[in-house]
Amino acid sequence: MIMRNLPLVLLLAALLSACATRDDPSRIRQVAQDGTLKVHPGLLGEPVPAALQTPQSLAAKQADETPMRMDEEGLRTQRSVYFDLDQAAIKPDYDPILQAHARYLARHPSARVRIEGHADERGSPAYNQRLGLKRAQSVRATLLGHGAGSGQVAVKSWGKAKPKLLGRNEEAWAENRRADVIYESEK
Template identity: 60%
Template sequence: MRVPFSRSLPLIATALILSACVSTKDVPVNKHISQSGQLKVHPGLLGMPVPAELADTMPGATVAEAPIKMDEVGLRTQRSVYFDLDATAIRAEFNPMLQAHARYLQANPKARVRIEGNADERGSAEYNQRLGMRRAESVRQAIIGHGASDKQVVLKSLGESRPKLKGHDEESWTENRRADVVYEKEN
């Protein structure tokens, strides 16, 4: 799956800025910086196909069919639960992620999360606000059902006010129908 140019533009800009800041006299030459002093960028970060030899070499690089990592830290970086149109039911693919968040919260009683429910731009602002809250509540119930304390999980609905993608197409709407797990306090 290729990432549209508009989604990869911030990554490209960041890579260009970082490469402009690199100086060969300040940074030792190693496997991440070429002999010319230019920063190497993983193709997956630019929305390009990732060759097999690079698929597992960069933490955080995503490959379209990569399974969810089961380690606690890796799963805690996966914090969005996506929903079908006008739905609040959590799809089975997100259960391992929610179980990992619950295990972390259970093991760290001082940790707190805020579940932020979101909706796409379709529908009235009031409806999207309510839908965002229902989505956040679904995620909250799942995390609590997996063992987290109800005092560790608070809700917030953002409705359509904070889209991940600002387009007016199915790709954008799919990305914006979500609930995000935001850690407010850890340990």
């Protein structure tokens, strides 16, 4: 019986594969350039126009300052440091904003911050409490290393008690694995 159906299955497979179409590479480039999502020509394997090229030092400076703002307005809005699962190590992406917070604290000796460490809902309450504290201490150590005064930075752990995003999925868990920089005047 299997041998009798085999030619039919092969015929159907051949018909379906014949219906497939190949994307036109020139059309892909046109859509990429003309559509709502612009693509840098270098990503399409084309030469990069001089107008899109920037000197290396300027490009490096822009990369260092983007997307995090280093001014005081940026400090008011960029307060969370996010962590990988079961980790308290600060990712290099967060160093510029922590440097900016430390500079602010160094320039304003009366300013005080509280670093609140958080964890996602996975893990025991005791484990999440310890992990939140480690995250807060890691942010504190980075701030102190960048010039903030030791008396200016306190730590607290909320464990999983204060989630930023409710949910039982990776998006919510990732949002809740964090430490927040809270300026004391905002109690």
